[in-house]
Amino acid sequence: MAAKGQPVNVQKEQVNMQKEQMFGLAEKEMEYRVDLFNRLTQTCFSKCIEKRHKEAELNMGENSCIDRCASKYWQVTNLVGQLLGNQPQM
Amino acid sequence: MAAKGQPVNVQKEQVNMQKEQMFGLAEKEMEYRVDLFNRLTQTCFSKCIEKRHKEAELNMGENSCIDRCASKYWQVTNLVGQLLGNQPQM
Amino acid sequence: MAAKGQPVNVQKEQVNMQKEQMFGLAEKEMEYRVDLFNRLTQTCFSKCIEKRHKEAELNMGENSCIDRCASKYWQVTNLVGQLLGNQPQM
Amino acid sequence: MDKSMLGDLDGLPEEDKMRMAAMVDQLQIRDSLRMYNSLVERCFTDCVDTFRRKTLDKQEESCVRRCAEKFLKHSMRVGMRFAELNQGVATPD
Amino acid sequence: MDKSMLGDLDGLPEEDKMRMAAMVDQLQIRDSLRMYNSLVERCFTDCVDTFRRKTLDKQEESCVRRCAEKFLKHSMRVGMRFAELNQGVATPD
């Protein structure tokens, strides 16, 4: 905490911060992908799987519904991503 | 890790912790405001916007619904905050 | 940042990391319990409490519904935990 | 959320105990604030459905009050049951 | 989420100010990504209900577009109201 110590501290802090930001960004990116996967999974379960749960197996109709649901969800993600990219702010 | 080192470590740790707690508190406060904004946005979208999405524009009815919804949501936040403040514990 | 410094850094980093992982694990475990408690609370409120909120008191029927709901929710947690424990992956 | 829910800090070195206690404090603060937000969202959703004015009418306001009070009582009761279940206390059907 | 929502950084020492700003940046990034995910989930849930093909049909696609546009406009409007309410601005009924 000497008179000249402050700027050095600040500089060192700045370097640390850049690294922290890089790791922070990587973390947010991973969290985003996990969140996307979980929402896709929950949403397609709601859309495709019969709520009474009479069977423990997925039947053929449910399986193809899941595949199409995942594919359409992915498409919506891309579509919305394009729209957000064209936004002036977000 | 010398015999006398421990108390100094603990003391230093304590100072660091107070700073960490201050930053932690600021972080929680910001998370709270973001969470409040997002819940208000989602809730008023559900209450005011027609789900079939026939138009890309908000019509006049939707716009005034949004304004009133935001205002009422804010009021509920204050009202519940008062009730929680009067609670013996939370 | 000396030539021989790197491996020592890495080693020290490894020790720090083990400690961080221990704290990280404790944190996740606590978050898990808080999340469980909050979901149980929200779910049983939805199942047991009449939405019109005519009264500020819980009536006898609601009270016994809450007790049974909590107990059943706990059972489901254990049941699903057993099933997940027997899973090849999760 | 009750502090006892978050487990036992005995047997740790002083430094770690302090750090753990700080972590518990942080989690409690976050949880209280989230609980506040989720209580507001739920009671708003249950009680407010008309948007002809920008202030709550009497009926909506008292619905919100009752909803919040009920939720807090409910939450306390669930907390007691949760503690018992955590400790494996058997209770009659 | 608007940066001004996150409070005032004046009066802090330079080092802390930087750390606080970095924290705000991290929260904004997380919030933007979550908002993206929640927008996708909502518009998918509102607009997509048939699973006879694995690509969106024209109607679903335009529903998603309108839903997303509407949500962004809605979100901006709520943001303005939120800022006013935060500052205690009175507005007519």
Add this chain to the structure above:
Amino acid sequence: MDKSMLGDLDGLPEEDKMRMAAMVDQLQIRDSLRMYNSLVERCFTDCVDTFRRKTLDKQEESCVRRCAEKFLKHSMRVGMRFAELNQGVATPD
């Protein structure tokens, strides 16, 4: 959640690679625990609707078992599709 989902760690210095791997581990633990909680919530909500007793009846219990099994199978299937979509694999309609 699959570890491969979280991206490539090649090319980083050893120290950062370790830190990144620890971060991935932490995220996986958190995600597994949340997934456990959300599975319980969903199957409870779908299967349990009567509160005349404090233990699950046979029907509720088998509904929960089937629900959980189905969810896990569903989740694995979505994981495969997700990986394909991430890699841009084209599949028939």
